[in-house]
Each structure stands twice: as C-alpha cells, then as structure tokens.
Amino acid sequence: MPVAYRMAAAMLAGALAGGLGAAPATAETSKSFQxxxxxxxxxxxxxxGGSSWGSIDLGTVSGVSTATVQASLLQSGQAGLQIDCTPGMTASVTADTGLTPTTGGVRQLASGTSTVPYLLYANGxxxxxxxxxxxxxxxxxxxxLSVPIVAKATLAGATRAGAYADTVRVTLSW
Known part of the structure; x- marks a missing residue:
C-alpha cells in the first residue's frame, strides 16, 4: 500500500477516534414513571371465620319462667356486627325473618315443634x-362501625325443655 494512502487512513482513524466533527455521546440518566x-x-x-357473623346466646332458663331474657350478638369477642366500609359512602343492612316461620311477624326459636317468640333490636x-x-x-x-344487635324473648311459663334455635340471614348492601 502506498505511503500516502496509509497516511490518509491513519489520519481518518485518528479523527474518528478523537471525535473530530462528531457530537459528544450522551445518555439519559433519569426518567420518570407513573x-x-x-x-x-x-x-x-x-x-x-366460616359463614357466621356471630351468635346470640339467650342462656339457659327455667321452663316455668315468665321472664324476659335478652342477649347481644357477639362475634370474635365483640358485641354487634363489625362493619368496615370505604369512607364517604353509605350502606344498609337487612335481616330476614329467620328459618322458623314467624307468628304475626315475630321471629320464633324452635325446638322440634315447640317455639319461643323473640324480637331483634338493632343499632340501639x-x-x-x-x-x-x-x-x-x-x-x-x-x-x-359496630352495629349492636340484641335479641329479647319473653317466656310463656310452660315451655317444653329443649335447645331452641333460629338462624337469621343478615345482608349488607352498598
């Protein structure tokens, strides 16, 4: 290869290596994201846990008592329904009439064919x-919010012995 050609090639290589005529290299060092x-x-x-939102235990009473007994809904050691909702909204809670057919709109605890009427009271x-x-x-x-729920039963005085129960379905809507 002629000397002039080698010299021109060397100068071109030097110019490229030295950045002659080229813009300096830049890299983005920060960006943002949302x-x-x-x-x-x-x-x-x-x-x-489970499908229960708690229970109300009216206790053990005499079959000849005419007293009114009452107890509060308890769940996980706390009284009432414990409800959490998004701040700034409204919701509502309803209850059905229970599994035992009502008499005059009054819920019934049942033990076999024997019943004891009871009422629920909510939110004070x-x-x-x-x-x-x-x-x-x-x-x-x-x-x-804690929504207190209380059950009251007035005993008739001649109530057959047994374990009386009812199941009420409560629905929370928003």
Missing part, C-alpha cells in the same frame, strides 16, 4: 328490627 390506583367503594364484615333502637333496612353512613374519616 404509579396509580383506583379505590373502589366496598364493605366487609369482620368474622371469626327500641323498635323491633323486622326486615327493614338500617341505613349506615361512613363519613370521611370513618371506615368502621
């Missing part, structure tokens, strides 16, 4: 809770 989430309205009921009301909806409000800053 993080987002959507918080949807919703509720949950605290339970101790003195009016029996039938199947009407109870409105619940969760103002901004509030996400937890």
């Amino acid at each position: 993080v987002s989430a959507v918080v949807a309205n919703g509720c949950s009921v605290t339970t101790s 009301s003195n009016v029996p809770w039938t199947t009407n909806a109870i409105a619940l409000s969760f103002p901004v800053g509030t996400s937890h």
